Amino acid sequence: MASTHLFSPITLRDTMFRNRLWVSPMCQYSADKRDGVPTDWHLVHLGALARGGAGVVITEATAVVPEGRISPEDLGLWNDTQRDALARIVRVIHSHGAGAAIQLAHAGRKASTYKPWSSKRNTVPAAEGGWPTVAPSAIAFGEMAEPQALTVDGIREVVEAFRLATRRAVAAGFDAVEVHAAHGYLVHEFLSPLSNQRTDEYGGSAENRARLLLEIVRAMRAEADCLPLFVRFSATDWAEGGLTPEEVSTFARWAGAAGADLIDVSTGGLTSGAQIPLSPGYQVTFAEQLRRETRLPTSAVGLITEAEQAERILADGEADVILMGRELLRDPHFPLRAAAQLGETLSYAPRQYERAPFAEVLT
């Protein structure tokens, strides 16, 4: 039996995950040939994170349609070749005892951009493999190209694409699916009044702005059967006139009623140049608020880098799960190290590595 909160199992819907220290979704911009198919990079990267002791490995934002990719090198799940390549990765994650979740996404007006280490910025032109982008309204993000406002038929196609991607994710063996409704991508663009100025049933009131999200959640719930479903929100736009935690809390409650099992609480990404007060655990307060107001299981993410810090967030009831990003890039074995630091013995620590005990490294 685990003596810490961090290494206690958690059950969501019918699935038990071995602990509460999970890998946050992180784009790798490493799909080959611009076909959205994962490569050996993804296999080794995600496999190492599973071997390192995380409870769940959430794949990077995986686009449900080609035009929904952030960059031409993003993963996709709109065909069976992608599904089968992801299934191989799921098998590796499972072989290390971790759960496998996939974040399904559409990048909206922030699609068709360069990978971060490119010397170029903003929208990739068609000549370099870019494409026209779509959004709720024809309002550009920063200096990026102006998107086309989606028609109602176009919106229906997006919902259908999330449904079909979920079907493929289930077939690939994933244990959970997440909707990316944060960071200024398409679903978030519908939620926020700063990017959604529609006058039809998908714009205006909170109910209308949340309509796309809820249609996606219901479609995914129907396909995912008994698998847990997560929704990643930006709890604030950090911008005048944008989303506030109070409104996002309402959206999260509606998402829960539509079938979501966990609210993944991030912030920002909707506007360029927003001032974000970064500090350790700076988004935890939003997770705590959404957890309290929705009574749904909640995850906290953002500058959580220490075992004690993660344990305290759970012990204080601010979140049910900790997601970590960059610290796990620095050290994919962070969970094994954290367990040793907190005095936990993990049955799943790899025997092959036991001559290099993680506890000794700390003393």
Ligand code: FNR
């Ligand atoms: C990210 N992040 C991110 N978020 C998301 O929802 N989907 C994604 O695909 C990505 N991609 C991504 C790539 C890279 C390289 C980084 C560093 C980050 C955000 C990430 O999941 C996390 O929320 C933030 O990094 C904050 O957590 P940390 O890194 O402070 O633990």
